[in-house]
Amino acid sequence: MPSMQLPERILAICRTLEEAGFTSFVVGGAVRDALLGRVPLDWDLATDARPEELMACFPEAEVAQPQFGRIQVDGADVMSMRRDGVYRDGRHPAFISFCSDVEEDLGRRDFTVNAVAYEPASGQWIDPYGGVKDVSLRFLRVVGDPSERFLEDHLRMLRAVRFKAVLGFSLDEKAIAAVMENASALARVAGERIRQELDLILLSDAVVGAFADMSAWGLLPAVLPEMEPAVGYKRGRDDLFSHCTLATQWAPRRLPVRIAALFHDVGKAQGQATDHAQISAERAQAALNRLGYASQVRDQVVQLIHEHMFLYPPGSELGLMRRMVLRMGEEGVEDLLELRWADRQASSRKGMGGHAERALSHLRQVLEEGTVISREQMAISGRDIMDTWGIPQGPTVGRLLCALHEAVLDNPILNERETLMSMVPPLLRQESLP
Numbered sequence: 001m002p003s004m005q006l007p008e009r010i011l012a013i014c015r016t017l018e019e020a021g022f023t024s025f026v027v028g029g030a031v032r033d034a035l036l037g038r039v040p041l042d043w044d045l046a047t048d049a050r051p052e053e054l055m056a057c058f059p060e061a062e063v064a065q066p067q068f069g070r071i072q073v074d075g076a077d078v079m080s081m082r083r084d085g086v087y088r089d090g091r092h093p094a095f096i097s098f099c100s101d102v103e104e105d106l107g108r109r110d111f112t113v114n115a116v117a118y119e120p121a122s123g124q125w126i127d128p129y130g131g132v133k134d135v136s137l138r139f140l141r142v143v144g145d146p147s148e149r150f151l152e153d154h155l156r157m158l159r160a161v162r163f164k165a166v167l168g169f170s171l172d173e174k175a176i177a178a179v180m181e182n183a184s185a186l187a188r189v190a191g192e193r194i195r196q197e198l199d200l201i202l203l204s205d206a207v208v209g210a211f212a213d214m215s216a217w218g219l220l221p222a223v224l225p226e227m228e229p230a231v232g233y234k235r236g237r238d239d240l241f242s243h244c245t246l247a248t249q250w251a252p253r254r255l256p257v258r259i260a261a262l263f264h265d266v267g268k269a270q271g272q273a274t275d276h277a278q279i280s281a282e283r284a285q286a287a288l289n290r291l292g293y294a295s296q297v298r299d300q301v302v303q304l305i306h307e308h309m310f311l312y313p314p315g316s317e318l319g320l321m322r323r324m325v326l327r328m329g330e331e332g333v334e335d336l337l338e339l340r341w342a343d344r345q346a347s348s349r350k351g352m353g354g355h356a357e358r359a360l361s362h363l364r365q366v367l368e369e370g371t372v373i374s375r376e377q378m379a380i381s382g383r384d385i386m387d388t389w390g391i392p393q394g395p396t397v398g399r400l401l402c403a404l405h406e407a408v409l410d411n412p413i414l415n416e417r418e419t420l421m422s423m424v425p426p427l428l429r430q431e432s433l434p
């Protein structure tokens, strides 16, 4: 086996450990990626230094999990080697003990392709489970008995889905059978851990395959029960579930847009075509709350789903676009247009279609012109109206400003002090004040 190419910062970490008398190994995804000929982005290192010793070697490091001896140095995750004790709850080992035998540390890992270590000091590969061969076969095999390992930690079933899809590997038949047998147990895993795997699936280019597996193997009710009604619900040539996952894969790699695409039409399985966006948004919100997504992501997703059916009739586009920018911000509108585009791609695959391309040029136009005028940017204020016409503060002033603002959004030339002031008296007459 040739030696593994390591960046200087990783070698430096290994040297520091060595100088303190410890061994260190590159493990996990970085080894797998290197064997695949990919440049690893994410580095995991294992060492026989115990947690206190490890922290003493890197006093400046961020300590992620002190009880496991897990620290972060220069973008690498460094962990004391350990063996797991028995798992009683399907989520955590009841205890762990630290060890200095790398083979033992590899034995607790999930898949053979993730259970290969490389020792930079000696240039040695440690491969007790045949992971190197499995990488070359593009084969995902569980270390040990699949059912036992999935019962220890149920999250491994979702990791199997992710690695199969993202790496494009095939999953061992025995592992598939074990997932199907134990799928419902995944619901017991903390939302946050599910979310981390789900995000990696959603941001990959293998969304369709991963979700098809989740559904076929019975994991969907544990991961996203809110999507279940879409499975098998007929929609033209595809079922609704496939349409949603396909739209997700077409969407840009930004989490809120991808999640919005996943849920955008789910409500169709339940509601009338007209109110499906509302139901879809509620379902997304419930899912995101349950999985502990940040409120910012949740709010963006909900807004995108609410807006995804936006109408764009010719003649009033610029006014509509200015209103959309005020409601959603520039990036929000870009996300919405990309969502629309992805939805169209998933439906017809006929190129841009729809309004997305036209709308994008309108977005650029209104931003360049500087005609997205907020209420606060209008050339007159409520105070001007109150002072000039002696109207007391109250809802009338608000309604007048609102009417003027609507006019300015359709026709920004009106945003001059004199013009707006001249529009007030006729509006006041319409108000039919006492």
Ligand code: ATP
Pocket (backbone or CB within 6 Å): 027, 028, 029, 030, 042, 044, 108, 109, 110, 111, 114, 115, 153, 155, 156, 200
């Ligand atoms: P990625 O390239 O996505 O980072 P990875 O294989 O490095 O993939 P991580 O989640 O970073 O995945 O985990 C690092 C390593 O820790 C894995 O390769 C695996 O050996 C081990 N591991 C992580 N989670 C588990 C788990 N739930 N059960 C067993 N081993 C695990």
Ligand code: MG
Pocket (backbone or CB within 6 Å): 028, 029, 030, 042, 043, 044
């Ligand atoms: Mg990793």
